[in-house]
Amino acid sequence: MINISEVNETNNMVEKENLDVRTITMGINLLSCADSDLKVTCDNIYNKITSLAKNLVSTGEEIAREFGVPIVNKRISLTPIALVGSACCKTPDDYVEICKTLDKAAHEVGVNFIGGYSAIVSKGMTKSDELLIRSIPKAMASTELICSSINVGSTKTGINMDAVKLMGEMVKETAEATKDQDSIGCAKLVVLCNAPDDNPFMAGAFHGVSESDAIINVGVSGPGVVKYALESVKGEDFEVLCETIKKTAFKITRVGQLVAQEASKRLGIPFGIIDLSLAPTPAIGDSVADILELIGLEKAGAPGTTAALALLNDQVKKGGIMASSYVGGLSGAFIPVSEDQGMINAVNAGSLTIEKLEAMTCVCSVGLDMIAIPGDTKATTISGIIADESAIGMINQKTTAVRVIPVIGKSVGDTVEFGGLLGYAPIMPVNSFDCSAFVNRGGRIPAPIHSFKN
Amino acid sequence: MKKCVITVVGKDTVGIIAKVCTFLAERNVNILDISQTIVSGYFNMMMIVNIDDISSSIADIDDELDKLGKEIGVVIKCQREEIFDMMHRI
Numbered sequence A: 001m002i003n004i005s006e007v008n009e010t011n012n013m014v015e016k017e018n019l020d021v022r023t024i025t026m027g028i029n030l031l032s033c034a035d036s037d038l039k040v041t042c043d044n045i046y047n048k049i050t051s052l053a054k055n056l057v058s059t060g061e062e063i064a065r066e067f068g069v070p071i072v073n074k075r076i077s078l079t080p081i082a083l084v085g086s087a088c089c090k091t092p093d094d095y096v097e098i099c100k101t102l103d104k105a106a107h108e109v110g111v112n113f114i115g116g117y118s119a120i121v122s123k124g125m126t127k128s129d130e131l132l133i134r135s136i137p138k139a140m141a142s143t144e145l146i147c148s149s150i151n152v153g154s155t156k157t158g159i160n161m162d163a164v165k166l167m168g169e170m171v172k173e174t175a176e177a178t179k180d181q182d183s184i185g186c187a188k189l190v191v192l193c194n195a196p197d198d199n200p201f202m203a204g205a206f207h208g209v210s211e212s213d214a215i216i217n218v219g220v221s222g223p224g225v226v227k228y229a230l231e232s233v234k235g236e237d238f239e240v241l242c243e244t245i246k247k248t249a250f251k252i253t254r255v256g257q258l259v260a261q262e263a264s265k266r267l268g269i270p271f272g273i274i275d276l277s278l279a280p281t282p283a284i285g286d287s288v289a290d291i292l293e294l295i296g297l298e299k300a301g302a303p304g305t306t307a308a309l310a311l312l313n314d315q316v317k318k319g320g321i322m323a324s325s326y327v328g329g330l331s332g333a334f335i336p337v338s339e340d341q342g343m344i345n346a347v348n349a350g351s352l353t354i355e356k357l358e359a360m361t362c363v364c365s366v367g368l369d370m371i372a373i374p375g376d377t378k379a380t381t382i383s384g385i386i387a388d389e390s391a392i393g394m395i396n397q398k399t400t401a402v403r404v405i406p407v408i409g410k411s412v413g414d415t416v417e418f419g420g421l422l423g424y425a426p427i428m429p430v431n432s433f434d435c436s437a438f439v440n441r442g443g444r445i446p447a448p449i450h451s452f453k454n
Numbered sequence B: 001m002k003k004c005v006i007t008v009v010g011k012d013t014v015g016i017i018a019k020v021c022t023f024l025a026e027r028n029v030n031i032l033d034i035s036q037t038i039v040s041g042y043f044n045m046m047m048i049v050n051i052d053d054i055s056s057s058i059a060d061i062d063d064e065l066d067k068l069g070k071e072i073g074v075v076i077k078c079q080r081e082e083i084f085d086m087m088h089r090i
Helices: A004-015 A038-052 A056-067 A092-109 A127-141 A161-177 A184-188 A223-231 A238-267 A288-295 A305-323 A341-348 A354-360 A379-396 B016-026 B058-072 B082-088
Strands: A021-028 A071-078 A113-120 A146-154 A158-160 A189-193 A214-220 A271-275 A368-374 A400-407 A415-417 A424-426 B003-011 B030-039 B042-050 B074-080
Touching (some): A004 B003, A004 B030, A004 B042, A004 B082, A021 A038, A056 B058, A056 B074, A071 A092, A092 A113, A092 A127, A113 A127, A127 A146, A146 A161, A146 A379, A158 A379, A161 A184, A161 A379, A161 A400, A184 A189, A184 A400, A189 A379, A223 A238, A238 A271, A238 B082, A288 A305, A305 A354, A341 A424, A354 A379, A368 A424, A379 A400, B003 B016, B003 B058, B016 B030, B016 B058, B074 B082
Parallel strands (some): A021 A071, A071 A113, A214 A271, A368 A400
Antiparallel strands (some): A189 A400, A415 A424, B003 B042, B030 B042
C-alpha cells in the first residue's frame, strides 16, 4: 500500500514544483464536414466541434479535482482546414469565415485554443492550400483562440521552398495585421518540418489524416519537478544525473497516462498518445533553462548547452516511454524563449543568441520558438530562418519549427509582453545579411539521400 | 474497491484526528489505513479510505473537508488513490 512519504512526494511536486498536466487535447476529424457550400461547411464544423467537445472542459476540471493534479489547458486539434475547405473556399476570405466559425466554437465549448488552421504543403501546394496560407494574416487578426500551422517540408519529401518563401511573407503580414497587439498573431502561427499528426501542443497541433474520427492526446509537463530533483544531485557524475532525470520523467509521465486514460473513459473517446514534453511556463522555477543551469552551466547558451540539452531530452524520453502505453507528438524538451524565465534571463544577460538556439534545436523537440525579432526584419530573412530550421528537421529526421514574432515598431533593446502562458520577450537581434537571392530561387529542395530506404 | 487518500498537513493541535475521523464516519467513509508523523513541528497525516459506500460525491467530501480544515487550521486534501499508485508502483 502507498506510504506517507510517497504521498507527500507527489503532493509536493504539485504544490511546490509546478507539476501539472499541460493539456488534454481532443483531436477531431472534420473531413465529414466538407461541403461545396461555405455556409453548410461552417455549420457542419461548428456542430461537430460543439457536440464532440461539449464536455471536454468540465471533464478535465473534474479529473483535476479528483486526482489533485492541475490540468492547465483543454484544447482541440482539427483536420488541417485546407483539406476541409478545399471544396467550398474560392478566396482567402472564405477561409477566414471558417476560421471565425472555429473561434466561435472554441468560445462556445470553453477551450483555451483550437489548432488545425493548417496546410500540409511539404512537397507541393494545392490551390486551396495557397488560399488558406494567404488568409492567415486576416484570420489570425480576426480571431482570438485559433492556432495556425503550416508544414513546409519533411525528410521524405524535401523542403517546399515556394511555401517557405510565402510563409516568410505571411509571418510578416500577420505581424502587420496584429501590430496593435504587439504582433501577437505570429505567436499563434508556426511553420513546421516533419510535423506529427498527433501533437497536442499549440501552435502546431492538428489532427492528421492518419488519425481516427476523434482521439484524446495528453501533453505532460514538469520542468520544475526535474529541476527540484536535480538540486539533490549537484556535483554527482553523469550516470547519477541521467538516472535522476529518467526516474523523474517516469513519474511525471505516469500522471499524464492516468489523466489520459481517465479522460478517454469519461468522454468515450479513444486514447491516442502521451506527449512527453518538458514544457516550461513563465512561472519562476518552471524553466528548462534552469535545468540546464543546474546541470552545470552558468547561463543557458554557454558552451556545453547543446550537450546538456541533448542529454536532458534523451533521458526524458527514456524515462517517459516506459511510463506510457503510447507515446507520440513532439516528445522532447521545449525551448521557447518568451515562455521560459530562465531563457529570458539568458538572452538579457547576453548568453543566448538565435544562432545558439538554432544549434539547440538539433537535439530537442521543435525549434526556434516564441522568439521576438525586430519588426523591420525582411520577409526573405524570415524565410531563410524557416529554411534553416526545416533543413535541420529534414536531415535529422525530426520535427523542427519556427515561431518567430517580428514585432512591428520594436527593435533590439525593447521588450514585448504577450501575457499569460505566452509570457514576454526581449527583442533578439537577427543576422542582417541578405538571403533573398537564395529564397527567391523557387522550387523545392530534394529529399535527402537517407530518406530513400525502400 | 474505490479508494481515496486523505492528507492532513498543518500546525499540530489537540483533536485533529478525532475531528477528521468523526467527519468521515458521518459520511460512511471507511478508514483502511492511517499513518501520522510530526515533521519539524508540523502535523502530517495520511489516511487511505474506502469510498464505495459514501453518502455523497467525492467532490462534495473534498469541499467539506476543505472547510473542516480551515476550521481546525490545517490543510486537508482528498484525492483518488490511483494517482499515487500510478506514480510510485510499476
